[in-house]
Amino acid sequence: IQSLRPPRSLRSALPLRRMGPGFPLLASLLLLTPGAAAYGFRNCIQSMENPESFRCIQRFLRDITSAVGDLPPNAMYVNVSHNSIHRLPAASFRHLPQLQQLQLVYNRLETIEDWAFENLGALDMLNLSNNRLASLSEGAFRGLGNLTSLFLSNNPLSTIHPRALQPLDHLRILDLYSCRLASFAAVARSLQGLTRLQELNLCGNRLWSLNSSCPLPLSLSTLHLCNNSLRAVDGGGPQLLGHIRSLNLSYNKISNVTSFASAELRSLSYLLLKGNPLDVFHLLNVSSLPPRSLDYSGLHLGEEGVSKVCQRLGSRPLKRLMLQSNNIRELRNASFSLCPPIQTLDLSWNKLRWLACVDKWQPGALERLVVEHNLLNRLGTCEHAASLEALHFISFRYNRILSVKYWAFGYAPNLRILHLNINTIAYLHKHALKGLRYLTELRLDNNLLTDLYEPSFADLLRLRTLNLRNNRVSILFPYVFGHLSQLQTLDLGGNNIRHLTNMSFSGLSSLSKLYLDRNRIKEISSDIFHPVQATLEVLDLMANTLQYITKIQHKSPPFRHLHKLYDLKLQAQQPYGMKIIPARFFQGLAALRFLRLSGNKLLSISPDAFDDLAQLHYLDLADSCNGMQDLPPGIFKNLRRLQKLNLENVGLHSLTLEVFGNLSNLTSLLLAKNQLQTVNVSVANALGLLRYLDLRKCPLSCTCENLWFQNWLANRWVQVVYLYNYSCDSRQQLGYVYSFDTHVCFLDVGLYLFSVTAPALLLLMLLPLTYHRAYWRLRYHLYILRSWVNDRWRRQDGEHFQYDAFVSYNSADEEWVLGQLVPSLESSQGSVRLCLHHRDFELGKSIVDNIVDSIYNSRKTICVISRSYLQSEWCSLEIQLASYRLFEELKDVLVMVLLEAIPDRELSAYHRMRKVMLKKTYISWPLEPAAQRLFWIKLRKALKGSYTEEEEEEKLSSSSNGYKPLLDWSN
Known part of the structure; x- marks a missing residue:
């Protein structure tokens, strides 16, 4: 970013520092993009006309950092007025070294800490008026060595440290109007060292004396001491006012004229004593004051006093004679007969009710006549009055003139400017202005003229x-x-x-x-x-x-012949606005550059309304929301030179490329107070020259749809007004648009969908295959798990068997089981309790549960093995469940009986059975009747547990390969 070297007005704004805790997210988005240059300020607006000027007005700010903390270092003019700032801490403006003008008017400043203005060496003007400053410390203005104007008016300022103003070497104007300063000596002491001070305003304070041991700076030429409590002008020595050229002592209590005798007033060129109870003529007698330097306003001269004043003025031409507020009720021609030639005569704020023709007052000399704020009620006829050839300006404003008679200004044939405004003129004679052939400006506004x-x-x-x-x-x-x-x-x-x-x-x-x-x-x-x-x-x-209720014009366009018109104002038509802008309404305005249509509550605008305005630079449609909502497509298609567009509060719900696509030269777009939640990204890309964007009070949504907003800003030099104050639409969530979490917007949705759907699809594909290939295997493992659980449960309760043996056999061998096995084992000699599925399984219970319960309720399990048995899934399940106790618990619970000889090659196909037979000995059923008796003896011993586990292990270990039968009748 630094390598791009943006314009000086924006260069320092790129880092976007001091933005607060919520700023890093947006900053990262902007800085990650090469060439990022979008910027905005929390509480300030940068001027489009002057990029070095910033306004931070009426933002309800309580500290100065929140106002100027994010301003760029090249800021020159900053206005932070009308806020609630209480104090200025040290180095408040250190990051603004180029600042030239700073205004902090109408805040609540009470404290200025030392070095508050550090690093402001370029500051020229500082305005701290209308605050709550009661005192100025020694270091309050350190760092302001080039300050020329300081305004502190309307503060409760009563104390100034003697060295508070010393850092202001270049100060020329100091305004302390309407403070609470009571000691002139203290003020004069604080001015020591200000060798360039030219103007000092101490009006409206509490000064009662000019007594001071410290002289005023020799550079001081204008001193205002009005509205104090001064009673004399002595006390400061004769040279205190010796270098003053303009002195205002109006509205004090000076009555001691002799005090002027000791004051050196020869250098005065203007002295105002209005509102003081003194004898002006006595003053002129005892003082060194030049009579021409005195403003004679407010000295209660009356009609006779005018003649006396004229006698004092000598014969040389006088540029200006001020006779305001002298309670003059009537003037006669002789009043000015003794006066020298006067160029400007001001009789305002008197009580004149009638004024005769002034041709005999100052023949040939008077140039300007001002008679404002009097009680004049008419202007009479002056047809035959002598001509005052030099008189070119007359002002009779703020009177009660009701009528102006025939040839009222016959004495001023060369009059250029005539002000008769702000009267009650109801009758203007047809020839009242007769003879004013050179008049260039006539003001008759704010009267009662009807015709x-x-x-x-x-x-x-x-x-x-x-x-x-x-x-x-x-x-x-x-x-x-x-x-x-x-x-x-x-x-x-x-x-x-x-x-x-x-x-x-x-x-x-x-x-x-x-x-x-x-x-x-x-x-x-x-x-x-x-x-x-x-x-x-x-x-x-x-x-x-003006009002239009149809889009069709029945007459020709009203402006079609105004080919040179460049500014047209049609805003706020009464009572309800224009309603509709007809088609081709602006036809013929080929040169129009400024068009104002705000406040018209438009319902509809014809799509071709602006087609003829190819030269338009500024268009204002603000406050036209009356149900119009979105603008018609193509409405701005010919406005390729439009630079500023104001669409505040027009009811827009969306911005489309069809409406804004051709505004390629637009630099300023105001969209505040609309219903915008999202904006088409193509519209943003089409506005390539945009530099100012206002979206205040729009319900922008904090969703991924507005991710374009941040990305778009990251590639443009656009100032977004109060960017960091745009809140999310409250109906959705709280927070700010710039800080909402955008991480979810960068997720690869396709990847996540694939990650979820791919396993599900594979599972759906494998389920049928698994069902076909491994259904019973899965069921076996499930049943084994259930067996393990049941066994654990039984183990806790202790072993109490209901049966001696559970018989597992195939239905094909049922004849042998019922005919041979059951009678032999359950006879009186054997007394073995057998569990048979057709006899002992519980009705209503699942087969698997019956099998599991039968196995675990029996001490042994007899497996009657034949080729039919090996092919049966249920028999396989039964031996699998029984073998669990054999392999896992190392218990002799399984007794295997082979009804027929099965070769090893056939048995190898049944790996589960073979695994059991490798672990466990078995008994073969003999066909010879003699051997069958021994078979039953061995079987009863096996069921009663005659063989221990150690014997079983020895028998197994003695078999080097394959399995070893317990009783094999083939040998």
Whole structure:
């Protein structure tokens, strides 16, 4: 990443440090991708116009690290105002060495620790106004050697350490307005060493004296001491104010005029004493103050005082005479007869109710006349007044003027700028503005005008700006502006205009800006703008009553002739918005670059509505959510030059390539307050130049469907506004989009499915084969297991046998068993209890359970072996279960009887039987009657256990190969 060398504005943002405990997951995703450059800030927004500027406003922050901790080192302008930060710890901004301006206005700062501004050698302006700073420590501003402006107004500041400001070598402006400083001496002491300080504002404090042993810096030229409790200007020595050029002492309690006698005031070029109870004329007599340096506002001069002032001013031309707030109720022509030629005369904030023609006040000298905030109720006729040729500016704002009479400004034929706004003018005579042929700017806004007539503006041939905003004009008569061929800006906003015709703007051949917002215009057509079609560049129709309820236009497009229009405002039509944008509505606007349609609660937009706007750079559709939901496909197909698109709160549920695919030059996309949960990844890839993305308050889901979001960010230089504050959709889960666990998204689902299904498939394939090949083998092992369990259980209970022997035989040998074996063993001589399956098996019990119980309830098991026996599965099971006790428990429990001679080659095929016969001796049934008697004797002995286990082992060991019969009658 470091080798890519991104732009300086973003280079330091790549590491994305100080992001908190939830940050590592997203950071790893971004950094694992070569060239990763996506970035975002927790609580700040980077300006698109100025990449070095960051706004961290109204984020409810309580510590400075959460605000600036993740900002890049190249940040120059940072605004962290309107938060709840209480303290600035040391080195709070160490990682921002290029910072030039820092604003911390409207926080709750109480403490600035030493070296809080360490490493801010480039900082030029620091604003700490409107906080809770009560004192400044010695090291509070260390590290700010290049600071030129420091603002500390509106803090409860009462104490400044004498050396707190000494590190500020380059400080030029210090604002301590509205603090709680009570000692001027302490302030002056803290200013020692500030050799470049030029302006100091101490207004609104608690200063009561200028007594100080420390002089003010010689560089200080402007000093504001207004709104304090000063009673005199002495105490600091005659040279305390000797180098001050502008001094504001207004609204104090200075009444001792003699205190000015000892003060050196010859260097003053401006002194304001407004609101002090003193005699200004006595002041001029006892002080060294030049009379022309004094602002005479607020000195209670009255009508007579004006003449006295003029006598003091001499005969040289005077640039400005300020007579504000002097309780002047009436002025006569003689009032200024003794005054020198005055260029600017300001009579604001008096109580003038009537003003005569001013032609005799200052003939030939007056250039600017300001009579604002008075009680003027009318302007009379001055048709025959002498001309004040130099007068080019008049302002009568903030009065109560109700009517303007015929030739009201006949004394100012060369007037350029006339301000009559913010009055109550209801009657403007048709010829009130007669003779003002050089007027370029006329402001009549915020009055009560209802009708405008053609003669009213007939003489204003050079007028360029006409402001009629916020009146009560309802009708524009034909040719009312017919003579204003030079007019460039016409503001008719905030009136009651309902209808416009093709004659409403006739004569405005140079009009470039037309403001018709906040009227009641219901319909517009191309004919209305025909007179201005060649020159109009800005058209404002915001907050009118335009409404369309069908996509089909019955008239031609209203803007089709406005080929030079580049800014069109149609937002917030009343009362419910435009509803529908008809097809080809913007046809003809080939040069349009800015289109604002926000707040219109659109239900539908025609897919070809923007087809003619090939030059559009900015489109605003914010706050248009009224059921429109998704935009129609192809709506932006011709907007290839669009750079900024605002779609906040328009009800979008998805972003599709059909809608956004052609916006290849889009740099800023605002999608806040929509219903977006996921976004098509192809849309993200199509926006190759995107640099600013806002998805705030969208219910983004923390699912694998949004994995594209992180991967897409990892390959683009995109600022995602408050990236680390996007929470998951609460209906699904809590958490943040950037930190949800994405490991499951990287699982190979196919591999896991194969791992699960392959064994299952193999098992299904093997089960039939196993059933066919090894069914009985499996059953044997199962039964053996059950036998072992039963034997263990019986072993715990002790051995108590119900039978002496269980007879295992095949049904083919049943005749021998019932005819020979049973009678011989169960006779009175033998007294052997035999268990026979056809006689002793329990009814209703499974065969296997009966076999197992019979074997373990019998002391011995007699296996009657024949060829039929060897071929029987049930007999094989019985001998298998019986042999378990033989092999595992080493008990002599098995007695084998061979009914017929079976060769070894035949017996080898039955490996289980052969294994038993290798371990156990057997008895063969003889065919000779004489030998049969001995057979029964041996069998009874075998059942009674005559042979011990040691004898059995000796007999087996004596057999070198194969098996050894216990009684073989063949020999």
